[in-house]
Amino acid sequence: MNIAHRKPLPGTQLDYFDTRAAVEAIQSGAYATLPYTSRVLAEQLVRRCDPETLTNALKQIVERKRELDFPWYPARVVCHDILGQTALVDLAGLRDAIAEQGGDPAEVNPVVPTQLIVDHSLAVEFGGYDPHAFEKNRAIEDRRNEDRFHFIEWTKTAFKNVDVIPAGNGIMHQINLEKMSPVIQARDGVAYPDTCVGTDSHTPHVDALGVIAMGVGGLEAETVMLGRPSMMRLPEIIGVELSGKRQPGITATDIVLAITEFLRNERVVSSYLEFFGEGAADLTIGDRATISNMTPEFGASASMFYIDEQTIDYLKLTGREPEQVALVENYARTTGLWADDLKTAEYERVLRFDLSTVVRNMAGPSNPHRRLPTSELAKRGIAVDLEKAQAEEKAGLLPDGAVIIAAITSCTNTSNPRNVVAAGLVARKANELGLVRKPWVKSSFAPGSKVARLYLEASGLLPELEKLGFGIVAYACTTCNGMSGALDPNIQKELIDRDLYSTAVLSGNRNFDGRIHPYAKQAFLASPPLVVAYAIAGTVRFDIEKDALGTDKDGNVITLKDIWPSDEDIDAIVAESVKPEQFNEVYIPMFDLGKVKEASSPLYDWRPMSTYIRRPPYWEGALTGERTLKGMRPLALLGDNITTDHLSPSNAILASSAAGEYLAKMGLPEEDFNSYATHRGDHLTAQRATFANPKLLNEMCLDDKGSVKQGSLARIEPEGKEIRMWEAIETYMNRKQPLIIIAGADYGQGSSRDWAAKGVRLAGVEAIVAEGFERIHRTNLVGMGVLPLEFKDGATRKTLGLDGTETYDVLGEPAQRANLTLLIHRANGETLEVTVTCRLDTQEEVSVYAAGGVLQRFAKDFLEGK
Numbered sequence: 001m002n003i004a005h006r007k008p009l010p011g012t013q014l015d016y017f018d019t020r021a022a023v024e025a026i027q028s029g030a031y032a033t034l035p036y037t038s039r040v041l042a043e044q045l046v047r048r049c050d051p052e053t054l055t056n057a058l059k060q061i062v063e064r065k066r067e068l069d070f071p072w073y074p075a076r077v078v079c080h081d082i083l084g085q086t087a088l089v090d091l092a093g094l095r096d097a098i099a100e101q102g103g104d105p106a107e108v109n110p111v112v113p114t115q116l117i118v119d120h121s122l123a124v125e126f127g128g129y130d131p132h133a134f135e136k137n138r139a140i141e142d143r144r145n146e147d148r149f150h151f152i153e154w155t156k157t158a159f160k161n162v163d164v165i166p167a168g169n170g171i172m173h174q175i176n177l178e179k180m181s182p183v184i185q186a187r188d189g190v191a192y193p194d195t196c197v198g199t200d201s202h203t204p205h206v207d208a209l210g211v212i213a214m215g216v217g218g219l220e221a222e223t224v225m226l227g228r229p230s231m232m233r234l235p236e237i238i239g240v241e242l243s244g245k246r247q248p249g250i251t252a253t254d255i256v257l258a259i260t261e262f263l264r265n266e267r268v269v270s271s272y273l274e275f276f277g278e279g280a281a282d283l284t285i286g287d288r289a290t291i292s293n294m295t296p297e298f299g300a301s302a303s304m305f306y307i308d309e310q311t312i313d314y315l316k317l318t319g320r321e322p323e324q325v326a327l328v329e330n331y332a333r334t335t336g337l338w339a340d341d342l343k344t345a346e347y348e349r350v351l352r353f354d355l356s357t358v359v360r361n362m363a364g365p366s367n368p369h370r371r372l373p374t375s376e377l378a379k380r381g382i383a384v385d386l387e388k389a390q391a392e393e394k395a396g397l398l399p400d401g402a403v404i405i406a407a408i409t410s411c412t413n414t415s416n417p418r419n420v421v422a423a424g425l426v427a428r429k430a431n432e433l434g435l436v437r438k439p440w441v442k443s444s445f446a447p448g449s450k451v452a453r454l455y456l457e458a459s460g461l462l463p464e465l466e467k468l469g470f471g472i473v474a475y476a477c478t479t480c481n482g483m484s485g486a487l488d489p490n491i492q493k494e495l496i497d498r499d500l501y502s503t504a505v506l507s508g509n510r511n512f513d514g515r516i517h518p519y520a521k522q523a524f525l526a527s528p529p530l531v532v533a534y535a536i537a538g539t540v541r542f543d544i545e546k547d548a549l550g551t552d553k554d555g556n557v558i559t560l561k562d563i564w565p566s567d568e569d570i571d572a573i574v575a576e577s578v579k580p581e582q583f584n585e586v587y588i589p590m591f592d593l594g595k596v597k598e599a600s601s602p603l604y605d606w607r608p609m610s611t612y613i614r615r616p617p618y619w620e621g622a623l624t625g626e627r628t629l630k631g632m633r634p635l636a637l638l639g640d641n642i643t644t645d646h647l648s649p650s651n652a653i654l655a656s657s658a659a660g661e662y663l664a665k666m667g668l669p670e671e672d673f674n675s676y677a678t679h680r681g682d683h684l685t686a687q688r689a690t691f692a693n694p695k696l697l698n699e700m701c702l703d704d705k706g707s708v709k710q711g712s713l714a715r716i717e718p719e720g721k722e723i724r725m726w727e728a729i730e731t732y733m734n735r736k737q738p739l740i741i742i743a744g745a746d747y748g749q750g751s752s753r754d755w756a757a758k759g760v761r762l763a764g765v766e767a768i769v770a771e772g773f774e775r776i777h778r779t780n781l782v783g784m785g786v787l788p789l790e791f792k793d794g795a796t797r798k799t800l801g802l803d804g805t806e807t808y809d810v811l812g813e814p815a816q817r818a819n820l821t822l823l824i825h826r827a828n829g830e831t832l833e834v835t836v837t838c839r840l841d842t843q844e845e846v847s848v849y850a851a852g853g854v855l856q857r858f859a860k861d862f863l864e865g866k
Contacts, residue, residue, distance in 0.1 A: 010334060032336075046058075048071070057070035065234065066234050072229055074214075076114070078176055078198040078203065078213075082680060083218040084218070085681055088162070091110075091226075093618065107862075112225055118164070119169075121483075122141045122476040123141070125485040128443050129437070133444075134472055157597055173205035178587070183307070199217070204293070207302050212302060220779050223783075231844035235270065235301060236272070239273075242354075245279065252291070253525075257361040260298055261370070263299070273295075281310070311328065362526045365382070365503070366511060367641070383544070384541060385541055386542060388541075389541040402440055403438070403535065404442060404519065405520055406532070407478065407480075407508070408506075410477065412480075421574055425573070427461070427470060427532055428464040430468060433552050433563065443469035444470065445473060482515050485652075492519060505535075508525060511525050512643050516651070518651060518694065611662075613682060614684060627785065639743070643749050647691060648692075657692055692726070694712060699804070712726070716731055733764055740768070741767075743771070748774045756780065761853075768788055769836060771796055778839055785851075789839065793835070806827065809825070814838050
């Protein structure tokens, strides 16, 4: 701790570290020009680093250079139960490995406070039209996840510094926003900015409060948990100036979908965004959080808003203690983190977006950045052939484009009371006019916080939502995470028999192909009130702006404008119904964790027949062997925009899948197969999810016309035999054949899913060559000892004429951003040399890769006393 810069914080008993003085010592006048992000990153360097490291790192920040790595020490780690549990399974396995080599397993603990919220486990088996849906869904969740929840309960008693919020309480990001983040920390007599990493790509949700929060994979989270810094270089920090005001009737969802399209086009991948300007100042924290939540959909790492009066108002609204609220304002004003002190901040790039240009939007049919103005549904080929759909409905059939799932879900929208209240007002008007949900629509409402129920009850809107089929089914991620639950068997049979084009409409943040439900061929993102409207419409062939939702008692046609609420009505109900005491009623008992009894043993008693929790294999067998990077055969040739859902899907497990067949052999009934996500603590189940997405397009698998087949398929070489992906992986594992994957641009976008890296490593993949990588997945690959390589100079799998019959060698020593040679041996005997960039971006990553991965590095360093 750098005592030289420690000073008393005026009006408090706390000290703070004078970052301004430290920066000014490097360059006079520099602090006033630094962006918000740079000021926060500099503070933790001043507080944590030795003088030499500090000087070098501050020079990088002040001079805006990216030549050296510097450490980042997040104040907290937040986890949901899927990746958080998997990380703790890894730590439990690490304890076993340490114990077997003579070390003390009890010493393996998170050093940084770690908060785990169980929010990813619940499937919507019962929709919102069942008055007992919440209780029934929770009972099924507990039954299916007994093994997982047993392990999670053990972690509370076995690991120090771990707090657990059990199932049924809300979504990690929304709880982080509404309760967990203090915005300014006060520990050991020192005040400093709250920062965190989270095992979910949407962790930047809390950036809306001015808290630097990054989504990371479980492997990177484990690094931080165990007290190691996350090494980084100064990111590109881009200013996004918001001007104008939203038009009447436009929701925060409409705004964020427009911004997502805009920022994707502006190429902000891996950058930190800072939103400012008159438009930003007018946005509530709920609106800001809707924007910050979609950070990974922009491709960015963070989406920051300055601390200002909106921040203070929100902290008061959510029941934070008055002393804490005062500390936030005092600290921000003293240290230059208050919005008024950032008017002189300078950015390398400034993008400008006019909020007044935003129209009513959706996104789809398969990417969150593919904006779909509702005024262009017919033009885009979505709202077409309505007559055909209506004729099918009259004949007693499901209509073309049937909306089989309509879900108000996800922290993206349910942490914004305006969005939720707007949905309730649409439901109230629809009920008043006699409109009803179509019977084939599985509707649900899963807010991310129990507070939503309280303000909806206070406003009288919850019964209106329930009447239309949007009763509360859970306080969890549900549909947005692919946990949509089973369909009515008759509906499912008709979908299969007719091969019907069916869809989902949800207020979530992800709509990748195959994610939401196996039988929803495509999915659309929409605001909560639009979700309600589509449940009434029942098909996406419906032009939601123009077509008739029904008729009133007098025979008058009812369209969307007739049920859409005014901004004045929404704001009046929010002002009257959302109160601080509601947040206190929910969160005070939730966080009264009490004294936890200590576990009887630091080692977990693994259950041998569990398909959820199994001792991980990362310190044994092939994973401890040498990676030769020689003679590698391609497991897959893939196109652009491969997501982690393609690499390791999270949705329901079908009986016909490799994982389903395995679970059946293990004695699980099909109704309890659960989702891929919930089984990631058992590598034997999770391995079988590798490339198991039914929407996968492996370019090695072609039909008679030369078109790429869709499905979880691979081609074994040199035989040229096409088989299911898992069988190909098993075959190559038995042969001890090293593998490689060749891919296009933006490889690994989407969720921060470490099994997307673990699965390929366990399959024997040693390297992945792509045109570009998304940040989180690339770091996960490194963390598993898989070498990420990037094509150069416009080279692609297509320009090189690759078809999967080749073998590959990598020549050269893997080093930081080094040029290596990819040696391609064609089947006809020709050899081609291609220069690629080694995407080990920091010396820390070089060290981790050399050790074989993060977990192997942990064990080695621990036993050596490092």
